Amino acid sequence: MTLLRRARRNKQLVAGTILAAMVIVLGIVGPWIFGAYDKQNLLAGHKPLGTPGNFFGTDALGRDLAARATYGIRISLFVAISVTALAVVLGMGIGLVAGYVKGRVDSAISLVVDFVWGFPLILVAVLAAASIGSGLLPVILAVGLVNTVAIARVVRGEVLGLSEKDFVVAAHAGGYSTSHILFRHIIPNVMPVAFVLSSYYVAVAIIAEASLSFVGLGAQPPTPSLGQMVSDGRNFLRLNHWESTIPGILIFAMVLSVSLIGDGLRDLLDPRLRTAVERASAK
Amino acid sequence: MKAVLRRTLTMLLLLMVSSFAVFAAIRLSGGDVTAARLPASASAEDRALFRQQVGLDKPIINQYFTYLGKLATGDLGNSLTNNARLSTLATEKIRNSLILGGSSMVVIFALGIPLGMIAAMRRNSWLDTGITSVSVAGMAIPNFWLALISIYVFSTLLGWLPSAGQGGIRYLILPTLVLSAEGIALTVRMTRSAMLENLGQDFVRTLRAAGVSERRIHLKHVLRSSLMPLISLAGLRVGQIAGYALVVETIFGWAGVGQALVNAVLRRDYPVVQLFSLLLVALVTLGNLMATVGYTLANPRLRKYS
Numbered sequence: 001m002t003l004l005r006r007a008r009r010n011k012q013l014v015a016g017t018i019l020a021a022m023v024i025v026l027g028i029v030g031p032w033i034f035g036a037y038d039k040q041n042l043l044a045g046h047k048p049l050g051t052p053g054n055f056f057g058t059d060a061l062g063r064d065l066a067a068r069a070t071y072g073i074r075i076s077l078f079v080a081i082s083v084t085a086l087a088v089v090l091g092m093g094i095g096l097v098a099g100y101v102k103g104r105v106d107s108a109i110s111l112v113v114d115f116v117w118g119f120p121l122i123l124v125a126v127l128a129a130a131s132i133g134s135g136l137l138p139v140i141l142a143v144g145l146v147n148t149v150a151i152a153r154v155v156r157g158e159v160l161g162l163s164e165k166d167f168v169v170a171a172h173a174g175g176y177s178t179s180h181i182l183f184r185h186i187i188p189n190v191m192p193v194a195f196v197l198s199s200y201y202v203a204v205a206i207i208a209e210a211s212l213s214f215v216g217l218g219a220q221p222p223t224p225s226l227g228q229m230v231s232d233g234r235n236f237l238r239l240n241h242w243e244s245t246i247p248g249i250l251i252f253a254m255v256l257s258v259s260l261i262g263d264g265l266r267d268l269l270d271p272r273l274r275t276a277v278e279r280a281s282a283k
Numbered sequence: 284m285k286a287v288l289r290r291t292l293t294m295l296l297l298l299m300v301s302s303f304a305v306f307a308a309i310r311l312s313g314g315d316v317t318a319a320r321l322p323a324s325a326s327a328e329d330r331a332l333f334r335q336q337v338g339l340d341k342p343i344i345n346q347y348f349t350y351l352g353k354l355a356t357g358d359l360g361n362s363l364t365n366n367a368r369l370s371t372l373a374t375e376k377i378r379n380s381l382i383l384g385g386s387s388m389v390v391i392f393a394l395g396i397p398l399g400m401i402a403a404m405r406r407n408s409w410l411d412t413g414i415t416s417v418s419v420a421g422m423a424i425p426n427f428w429l430a431l432i433s434i435y436v437f438s439t440l441l442g443w444l445p446s447a448g449q450g451g452i453r454y455l456i457l458p459t460l461v462l463s464a465e466g467i468a469l470t471v472r473m474t475r476s477a478m479l480e481n482l483g484q485d486f487v488r489t490l491r492a493a494g495v496s497e498r499r500i501h502l503k504h505v506l507r508s509s510l511m512p513l514i515s516l517a518g519l520r521v522g523q524i525a526g527y528a529l530v531v532e533t534i535f536g537w538a539g540v541g542q543a544l545v546n547a548v549l550r551r552d553y554p555v556v557q558l559f560s561l562l563l564v565a566l567v568t569l570g571n572l573m574a575t576v577g578y579t580l581a582n583p584r585l586r587k588y589s
Contacts, residue, residue, distance in 0.1 A: 120527075120567055130556065203422075207425050251428065
């Protein structure tokens with residue numbers, strides 16, 4: 001069966017892709033439909049669900065909730081995608097070098113990697129915010145650093161394992177150049193893992209950005225971040241819980257879609273796991 | 284054994300480096316440390332005097348060595364905001380955090396493993412689909428949002444449980460469940476897939492051929508070989524809990540290390556940030572070390588990579 005046909009039959013992948021597409025479309029057209037996210041109307045204040053002109057209601061400053069939430073999707077996606085692109089490229093590179101060159105280079109890289117690995121992501125972000133001030137930049141730097149290291153660790157392990165496989169040893173013996181071995185034999189075999197990991201780390205990035213903005217260390221007002229909206233609405237739950245619920249559902253939908261895609265990709269691209277599962281269920 | 288010793292030494296070295304990294308990082312932003320301690324009307328001279336008294340006017344590297352010297356004599360220093368002795372402050376916060384973190388660890392494994400087993404043993408049934416779906420959802424729900432919803436439902440609307448603070452076991456329920464939600468979901472998935480993978484192994488076929496009952500195969504043989512790698516990775520959950528404790532403790536007003544750390548960062552209380560960051564880093568590094576050692580013990584094939 002071709003990869004594409006197998007992909008279409010993979011329920012998780014299909015569901016995840018549809019959900020992701022819906023959220024992305026909402027992020028693109030939302031601000032365009034619902035208008036400016038920072039248009040205040042202090043006299044109006046809170047408005048409930050179903051208000052004409054502001055269907056999903058407004059926050060304490062009279063700003064349209066739907067406009068803010070859909071703009072917040074853009075912020076989340078921007079952070080998640082930029083951080084993950086950075087982490088995959090750097091993490092793959094570092095992991096490849098450490099796993100393939102081995103020896104002292106590997107020891108040095110592993111030392112730095114272990115150093116960063118000792119810091120919980122949220123702590124790194126909190127310290128980054130403490131040192132360069134709150135905002136999206138410290139969030140991007142912190143999540144980027146931790147995710148780079150996470151990917152580098154796994155890629156290093158994979159490359160170490162691969163470099164002892166017969167086909168790689170044979171390629172060495174056959175006198176092929178290092179770049180040939182890396183690009184033809186090692187990298188193609190690391191790619192599936194990198195793919196699956198990157199979808200998982202998109203989810204991590206979205207949650208981290210939202211959590212930090214919730215605590216007040218992420219995106220700063222008036223930039224609408226979903227985490228910050230949840231936090232703004234927490235004191236008005238009885239009045240209009242949608243101010244917290246809408247951004248919460250959006251974060252949940254984004255993370256869920258990415259995890260479904262990741263699970264689907266894993267089943268699709270990691271044949272070892274698939275055969276094991278299939279063998280087990282074909283009892 | 285030699286590898287474990289080497290890793291332990293590396294860990295101590297890394298902790299030293301971490302202590303300096305934290306020390307320097309929080310001093311980089313010239314935020315005003317005097318704002319939290321002195322009244323708003325304090326003059327510039329008063330503020331300068333305060334900085335001088337606590338030694339913040341010296342170069343960072345000098346401050347760091349003074350700090351190390353004090354640490355060596357067992358003096359953890361005092362909080363900049365209320366001058367409380369950190370050794371006294373830390374004992375209480377650590378105890379609270381250990382209660383919350385410890386009960387979350389117990390809940391993660393006590394709920395995660397049995398649920399994962401049930402899902403694997405009844406795979407493709409409605410029960411499996413239900414457990415698997417809830418665990419996928421559980422990993423996608425941001426825990427601050429889960430915290431907010433559970434407070435709204437269980438304390439604001441239903442009035443069953445207190446929304447924040449310390450007290451009896453009733454105060455522990457909501458924060459524990461929120462802090463362990465992601466870990467439970469992860470453990471369910473890992474248990475399920477490990478059991479399914481082992482069910483496809485040759486030894487299961489042999490056991491079946493030998494006429495061993497399906498129940499015995501699941502509960503004795505497959506479970507045992509699935510649990511070893513799972514439990515050996517328990518150390519990684521420590522890191523996860525330590526990180527999320529910052530957010531969850533803050534929301535539930537749980538007076539632990541995480542809440543104290545977030546407050547100290549916001550108030551630029553350097554000694555508190557240093558101490559509690561290092562505590563968390565030491566805990567997580569220890570957890571990672573335990574995971575590596577445990578996993579290598581459970582999978583002898585991996586030993587050459589450690």
